[in-house]
Amino acid sequence: EAGVAQSPRYKIIEKRQSVAFWCNPISGHATLYWYQQILGQGPKLLIQFQNNGVVDDSQLPKDRFSAERLKGVDSTLKIQPAKLEDSAVYLCASSPLFREQFFGPGTRLTVL
Amino acid sequence: AQTVTQSQPEMSVQEAETVTLSCTYDTSESDYYLFWYKQPPSRQMILVIRQEAYKQQNATENRFSVNFQKAAKSFSLKISDSQLGDAAMYFCAYRSGSQGGSEKLVFGKGTKLTVNP
Numbered sequence: 001e002a003g004v005a006q007s008p009r010y011k012i013i014e015k016r017q018s019v020a021f022w023c024n025p026i027s028g029h030a031t032l033y034w035y036q037q038i039l040g041q042g043p044k045l046l047i048q049f050q051n052n053g054v055v056d057d058s059q060l061p062k063d064r065f066s067a068e069r070l071k072g073v074d075s076t077l078k079i080q081p082a083k084l085e086d087s088a089v090y091l092c093a094s095s096p097l098f099r100e101q102f103f104g105p106g107t108r109l110t111v112l
Numbered sequence: 113a114q115t116v117t118q119s120q121p122e123m124s125v126q127e128a129e130t131v132t133l134s135c136t137y138d139t140s141e142s143d144y145y146l147f148w149y150k151q152p153p154s155r156q157m158i159l160v161i162r163q164e165a166y167k168q169q170n171a172t173e174n175r176f177s178v179n180f181q182k183a184a185k186s187f188s189l190k191i192s193d194s195q196l197g198d199a200a201m202y203f204c205a206y207r208s209g210s211q212g213g214s215e216k217l218v219f220g221k222g223t224k225l226t227v228n229p
Binding site for chain 2: 003031033035040041042043044045048055056058089091093095098100101102103104105106108
């Protein structure tokens with residue numbers, strides 16, 4: 001069974017630029033999550049989708065972050081414009097309903 | 113809001129020895145799940161073990177076991193016969209058991225485990 005795929009693995013941008021991350025969950029998983037992991041901290045949920053609907057985006061900085069999950073499969077997370085404090089690893093995870101979450105390898109973002 | 117605290121930023125253990133990682137949490141809910149995740153340097157988070165709050169019996173997965181003390185809100189991880197491959201960041205995480213809402217994991221800050229040969 002293929003795992004959660006993410007791309008790119010690394011991204012370096014300058015502040016005020018835009019960036020997008022892509023996630024392909026495990027086939028058949030209804031729920032998809034984006035987490036932000038700042039160096040030295042545990043991951044923090046940004047947004048949770050169930051199929052293509054948003055369940056929880058309470059910690060998503062909506063003035064600069066946006067996410068979508070078209071057709072209830074792949075998802076894209078966008079940041080525009082990026083700030084220095086957005087430097088982090090962005091983790092995507094997926095799960096069947098009410099089951100354990102499986103994580104992807106993450107995208108390491110550096111904002112200069 | 114739920115919080116998870118890991119008070120040991122770093123731990124080390126000799127190969128083949130036993131080590132215990134600590135975790136405490138705070139919640140007002142009665143139905144929840146607790147997890148230990150392992151994150152090796154490659155960054156892919158892997159589930160090590162899970163515990164349902166309604167179960168009194170401590171979970172065990174091969175060399176990994178937990179000591180779940182519900183009243184004390186404590187959830188420690190014991191690794192027996194430590195191996196070099198156990199070296200990683202270990203995160204304790206909480207998830208609400210109520211269905212229909214957010215299934216987010218609330219993580220602690222992690223404990224870096226070093227295994228010495």
